Amino acid sequence: MNHEQQGAVWKKLNLGVCYYPEHWPESFWAGDLRRMKENGLGTIRIGEFAWSRFEPEEGQFTFEFFDRFMEYAAEADMKVIFCTPTATPPAWLTQQYPECLNGDKEGNLYRHGARRHYNYNSPRYREFSARIAEMLGRHYGPHPCVIGWQIDNELNCETNEFYSDSDHQAFRRFLQEKYGSLDRLNEAWGTDFWNQTYTDWQQVYGPRKTIHDTVNPHQQLDYIRFVSESAVSFCHLQSRILEKYKKPGDFITTNGLFGHMDNHRMADECLDTYTYDSYPDFAFALDADPVRSVDLNDRKWSRNLTESRSVSPHFGIMEQQSGANGWNNRMEAPAPKPGQMMLWTMQSIAHGADYVSYFRWRTCRIGTEIYWHGLLDYDSRDNRRIEELRRIRDRVSRMEDVAGADYVSSFGLIKSYSNQWDADADIWHRRVDAFSEREIFCGAQLSHIPYDVLYLNVERHEKAMTPERYPLLIYPHGTIVTDHEKQVLEDYVRAGGILCIGCRTGYKNEYGHCVTEPMPGLLRELAGGTVRDFTWVRPEEKTSMEWQGRTFDMPVFNDVLEAEGGRELAAFSGSYYGGKPALLEHILGRGKVLYLGGVFTRQLTEAVLRYAGVVSPYSSLVQAPEDCELALRRKNGKTWLFVLNYMSGSRTVTLKRPMADADSGQTVSGEVVLEAYGTRVYLTDGE
Numbered sequence: 001m002n003h004e005q006q007g008a009v010w011k012k013l014n015l016g017v018c019y020y021p022e023h024w025p026e027s028f029w030a031g032d033l034r035r036m037k038e039n040g041l042g043t044i045r046i047g048e049f050a051w052s053r054f055e056p057e058e059g060q061f062t063f064e065f066f067d068r069f070m071e072y073a074a075e076a077d078m079k080v081i082f083c084t085p086t087a088t089p090p091a092w093l094t095q096q097y098p099e100c101l102n103g104d105k106e107g108n109l110y111r112h113g114a115r116r117h118y119n120y121n122s123p124r125y126r127e128f129s130a131r132i133a134e135m136l137g138r139h140y141g142p143h144p145c146v147i148g149w150q151i152d153n154e155l156n157c158e159t160n161e162f163y164s165d166s167d168h169q170a171f172r173r174f175l176q177e178k179y180g181s182l183d184r185l186n187e188a189w190g191t192d193f194w195n196q197t198y199t200d201w202q203q204v205y206g207p208r209k210t211i212h213d214t215v216n217p218h219q220q221l222d223y224i225r226f227v228s229e230s231a232v233s234f235c236h237l238q239s240r241i242l243e244k245y246k247k248p249g250d251f252i253t254t255n256g257l258f259g260h261m262d263n264h265r266m267a268d269e270c271l272d273t274y275t276y277d278s279y280p281d282f283a284f285a286l287d288a289d290p291v292r293s294v295d296l297n298d299r300k301w302s303r304n305l306t307e308s309r310s311v312s313p314h315f316g317i318m319e320q321q322s323g324a325n326g327w328n329n330r331m332e333a334p335a336p337k338p339g340q341m342m343l344w345t346m347q348s349i350a351h352g353a354d355y356v357s358y359f360r361w362r363t364c365r366i367g368t369e370i371y372w373h374g375l376l377d378y379d380s381r382d383n384r385r386i387e388e389l390r391r392i393r394d395r396v397s398r399m400e401d402v403a404g405a406d407y408v409s410s411f412g413l414i415k416s417y418s419n420q421w422d423a424d425a426d427i428w429h430r431r432v433d434a435f436s437e438r439e440i441f442c443g444a445q446l447s448h449i450p451y452d453v454l455y456l457n458v459e460r461h462e463k464a465m466t467p468e469r470y471p472l473l474i475y476p477h478g479t480i481v482t483d484h485e486k487q488v489l490e491d492y493v494r495a496g497g498i499l500c501i502g503c504r505t506g507y508k509n510e511y512g513h514c515v516t517e518p519m520p521g522l523l524r525e526l527a528g529g530t531v532r533d534f535t536w537v538r539p540e541e542k543t544s545m546e547w548q549g550r551t552f553d554m555p556v557f558n559d560v561l562e563a564e565g566g567r568e569l570a571a572f573s574g575s576y577y578g579g580k581p582a583l584l585e586h587i588l589g590r591g592k593v594l595y596l597g598g599v600f601t602r603q604l605t606e607a608v609l610r611y612a613g614v615v616s617p618y619s620s621l622v623q624a625p626e627d628c629e630l631a632l633r634r635k636n637g638k639t640w641l642f643v644l645n646y647m648s649g650s651r652t653v654t655l656k657r658p659m660a661d662a663d664s665g666q667t668v669s670g671e672v673v674l675e676a677y678g679t680r681v682y683l684t685d686g687e
């Protein structure tokens with residue numbers, strides 16, 4: 001993915017649907033395709049679990065079934081995203097070659113019957129996968145209906161841990177290449193601790209069964225890096241093949257977004273665009289923790305969409321929720337309420353999706369997903385979801401130019417994969433990170449100040465880290481800091497940016513070892529202060545700080561700071577470190593660093609945004625209650641304003657200037673009442 005407008009492969013905003021010809025009699029196909037088209041669905045995605053239809057026996061290839069289906073597709077003038085079916089190996093394959101299977105930590109293999117039970121590293125599975133990708137690419141690549149390719153399905157979904165023999169062996173090779181010698185590996189993994197010193201490479205494994213499931217944290221960090229490498233390399237294996245066969249203008253993608261995976265690298269090296277599978281109904285699942293409502297329920301899918309936009313500024317939704325969640329053994333959830341399908345579709349488009357494909361055309365009548373509802377129920381009659389789809393179709397047709405328009409954001413949230421994966425392995429890190437990520441999202445959402453996610457060590461992101469583009473960057477808990485990262489952050493500050501960092505910053509190196517300099521380690525001079533003392537804060541222990549005439553809670557974790565070149569903006573109160581600095585400001589070059597000795601609550605996030613002078617891009621256009629999400633997309637002097645009401649009651653917004661309503665085409669201004677789950681899209685010229 002290297003072109004200028006990263007990921008912009010769709011010229012017009014458009015809709016599609018996931019279809020499984022292998023689940024339905026041929027007599028259904030023509031009628032299904034015709035009804036899809038009538039209802040505005042112009043693209044289908046097919047084939048991702050249908051390996052046995054192409055290769056019923058080892059090496060016996062047949063295209064008969066899908067060729068026949070493609071004739072119907074051509075007849076209906078339907079566009080097709082074809083998939084490689086490697087997420088579900090055939091029974092003959094796993095029977096004959098069990099080394100292709102993934103296993104658990106104890107070495108028990110996952111068996112046929114579910115999906116994603118294969119491993120990325122078995123040479124045999126890679127051979128079979130390459131061959132099926134080659135056969136499908138060659139056969140269907142030239143087909144006029146095919147517009148794109150999906151590799152596999154949801155790499156790293158179901159599990160992102162791999163413990164087959166092939167994985168342990170590949171991990172060893174990965175480490176040999178990385179460290180060159182056992183001495184260096186022993187050093188990097190800190191094996192003097194608990195007598196883990198390795199004297200032979202054959203002693204080295206990925207994590208295995210241990211007491212309390214405790215794993216050497218440095219080994220675990222390398223292991224996650226290795227899983228990511230394996231997934232990217234498996235994707236690359238297939239993309240290189242499809243690249244040979246795709247027609248000019250056709251695209252290669254895969255659907256995410258899953259952990260233990262450098263999605264940016266995968267997109268940059270293997271894909272033309274990225275797609276995301278969006279299922280906001282999970283927020284209302286019967287087993288959902290009631291505490292989760294504090295993270296804004298379905299509205300928090302905007303966090304994942306922000307992350308998808310970070311991978312590919314223009315992306316697609318390969319699977320957009322249309323009916324209720326549910327497998328036969330888990331994930332029960334209520335049906336989306338009338339309006340929520342439109343709401344979730346608009347949420348995706350608001351964040352940068354140029355293509356939205358629903359999951360699935362008709363609810364499956366067989367297998368594990370009989371309760372994962374599609375647009376149609378089993379009986380195929382028109383229903384309220386199809387009626388809602390028609391309203392979506394009509395609106396989309398009036399705003400199709402939005403494709404390629406950029407999401408407008410006001411500040412940046414910094415991440416790095418090493419840190420993300422360190423937090424996976426380290427509960428101290430994870431707890432502060434999870435808290436701040438949730439709260440920064442909520443604070444920004446509720447105050448209507450949109451942000452982008454920028455990754456360190458992703459070149460295109462580091463280039464974008466300029467004060468002109470992002471006046472404020474928040475890097476909540478950059479625990480691992482490298483020299484390169486320090487330099488990137490320092491350059492940004494010296495050029496005039498405001499960098500805000502939180503507790504636990506800079507106390508580890510790239511292997512996850514704690515550093516011996518005072519915290520924040522490499523960022524000490526940048527931060528203008530150090531940490532003198534630190535502690536977890538139990539929920540019943542209230543610590544706080546006074547800043548800008550307000551009192552802010554300082555929950556979860558406190559770093560007690562000491563100024564060294566910076567100046568104290570606020571002090572702690574409420575504990576033995578009351579009166580000691582909680583927030584420092586350090587002027588450096590033309591910019592400054594704000595160093596917070598805590599996590600980011602939503603109130604504090606809003607205060608930091610205000611203090612840094614970050615302004616809402618919506619303020620001249622609309623006034624909205626905090627319950628409504630706002631978003632802008634902009635292209636060639638045109639601006640689309642999205643107003644999304646996630647609540648079960650109506651909400652009123654005030655348009656501050658006349659704008660064209662995308663549904664009616666009428667110019668409107670002043671008060672507008674959005675019904676429960678209601679959404680509006682307005683078009684306006686200029687900024």
Ligand code: GAL
Nearest residue numbers: 153154157277319359369372
């Ligand atoms: C996705 C997956 C689909 C389907 C859906 C509902 O994760 O890609 O194939 O399984 O969830 O479970």
